[in-house]
Amino acid sequence: MTGFLALLSRDLRLVWRRPGDVAVVLAFFVVATVLFPLGIGPQANILARIAAGVLWCTALFASMLSLDRLFAADYEDGSLDLLLLAPWPLELAALAKCAAHWIVTGLPLAALAPLLGVAFGLPPDALMALAATLLIGTPTLSLIGGLAASLTLGARRGGALLALLALPLCVPTLIFGAAAIETLMTGEDLLAHIAILAALALVALATTPWAMAAALRQAGE
Amino acid sequence: MAPPLLDVPLLNVADLACRRGGRPVFDRLSFALGAGELLALTGRNGSGKTTLLRALVLLVRPQAGTIVWQGSNVQDDPETWRGQLAWLGHLDGLKGDLTVRENLLGAERLRGRPAADDRLDLALVAFDLNALAHRAVRTLSAGQRRRTALARVMLTQAPVWLLDEPLNALDSAAQQAFRSVLQQHLAHGGLAIAATHADLGVPNARTLELTA
Numbered sequence: 224m225t226g227f228l229a230l231l232s233r234d235l236r237l238v239w240r241r242p243g244d245v246a247v248v249l250a251f252f253v254v255a256t257v258l259f260p261l262g263i264g265p266q267a268n269i270l271a272r273i274a275a276g277v278l279w280c281t282a283l284f285a286s287m288l289s290l291d292r293l294f295a296a297d298y299e300d301g302s303l304d305l306l307l308l309a310p311w312p313l314e315l316a317a318l319a320k321c322a323a324h325w326i327v328t329g330l331p332l333a334a335l336a337p338l339l340g341v342a343f344g345l346p347p348d349a350l351m352a353l354a355a356t357l358l359i360g361t362p363t364l365s366l367i368g369g370l371a372a373s374l375t376l377g378a379r380r381g382g383a384l385l386a387l388l389a390l391p392l393c394v395p396t397l398i399f400g401a402a403a404i405e406t407l408m409t410g411e412d413l414l415a416h417i418a419i420l421a422a423l424a425l426v427a428l429a430t431t432p433w434a435m436a437a438a439l440r441q442a443g444e
Numbered sequence: 445m446a447p448p449l450l451d452v453p454l455l456n457v458a459d460l461a462c463r464r465g466g467r468p469v470f471d472r473l474s475f476a477l478g479a480g481e482l483l484a485l486t487g488r489n490g491s492g493k494t495t496l497l498r499a500l501v502l503l504v505r506p507q508a509g510t511i512v513w514q515g516s517n518v519q520d521d522p523e524t525w526r527g528q529l530a531w532l533g534h535l536d537g538l539k540g541d542l543t544v545r546e547n548l549l550g551a552e553r554l555r556g557r558p559a560a561d562d563r564l565d566l567a568l569v570a571f572d573l574n575a576l577a578h579r580a581v582r583t584l585s586a587g588q589r590r591r592t593a594l595a596r597v598m599l600t601q602a603p604v605w606l607l608d609e610p611l612n613a614l615d616s617a618a619q620q621a622f623r624s625v626l627q628q629h630l631a632h633g634g635l636a637i638a639a640t641h642a643d644l645g646v647p648n649a650r651t652l653e654l655t656a
Contacts, residue, residue, distance in 0.1 A: 225553060225558070226556045229553035229554050233542075233553075236542065236546070240542070241541060299535075300539065301533050301535025301537035302537045302539065304503065304533050305537045305551060305554060306554070308501055308503070308526050308531050309556070310555060443503050444504050
């Protein structure tokens with residue numbers, strides 16, 4: 224556990240030293256989202272109807288942006304060897320890296336999304352639901368993204384390949400995340416969707432660390 | 445009567461073989477190291493020095509052979525083996541955005557151990573890093589970074605040091621500093637395996653020449 228916390232705090236400190244990296248991700252999220260009302264026009268009923276899907280999609284793209292550096296930075300400066308040689312499980316190290324990624328992208332995205340939802344004319348309870356689904360869904364995105372990042376480590380054009388690998392795997396989370404808000408707006412209970420999102424996150428939590436560790440060991444050879 | 449412990453080699457490597465890209469790098473490599481011994485790996489570029497070091501720490505899976513540390517095969521319990529190791533690769537493994545001090549403390553915590561401040565000070569003094577302790581590593585020269593990486597090795601207090609070209613980029617004063625740190629490590633019963641072309645200043649060092 225000491226090692227896990229040490230890695231998590233080291234990665235957060237590294238982000239703190241370069242706040243621009245996080246700012247770019249959040250700025251992308253805002254700009255990409257705001258393009259939709261501009262492109263589609265100010266029909267309030269259409270905007271409110273598509274808001275959940277748009278915000279979920281742009282949040283997904285934004286969380287992909289910073290992933291290519293997740294393991295690549297450690298790979299290039301030799302710190303990955305130190306993680307591989309640390310006397311505690313590599314699975315935990317992979318998990319710590321994803322946790323750090325979630326704290327600096329998923330968490331702020333979930334906080335920012337309701338503000339953007341206002342621009343789409345979403346009702347207050349839908350805004351709450353949006354934040355809640357993103358809060359539960361984004362850890363899955365960080366874990367799946369981490370898996371893709373570890374698999375594409377050392378590959379040329381890793382960034383594009385990473386998105387190609389990760390995006391299809393994120394589809395279930397996207398479907399249930401966006402559908403939850405839709406369900407709420409038609410007056411139904413969204414608890415089932417939330418439960419499925421949580422289940423998806425738990426499945427990712429239970430499987431991806433092992434796959435990431437295997438991929439990282441392979442990259443270290 | 446049990447044999448005296450000192451005569452038993454701590455590290456026993458037998459018939460180690462490795463392939464890279466389908467090509468054998470080395471085959472049937474055997475050696476044993478006892479407390480206080482240094483093994484210098486020599487050989488031309490591409491002869492497999494780095495691969496051997498990486499195979500010894502199981503970063504590269506050996507094709508065949510055994511690595512035995514204190515009587516038990518390290519492949520059976522890699523985590524315990526990793527706890528005995530200090531690693532210096534050809535990359536320094538430092539974070540440019542962190543200071544020298546943060547890098548050293550962080551690396552120790554990553555090994556699951558809190559770094560005592562007095563040990564940190566010793567390592568900083570040994571490699572003349574005191575004045576640089578609060579500088580971001582990316583602002584340092586290659587030699588200063590190498591010194592930081594060597595200080596990290598010293599800080600681990602691990603019994604087995606594996607070093608890939610430790611003297612890279614070091615000036616003569618820093619080389620001297622490293623030699624005395626290495627001698628201290630060996631005098632305390634540690635062992636070291638180093639891929640190197642230069643003399644590490646250890647009189648009874650053993651040499652293993654790799655030919656490929």
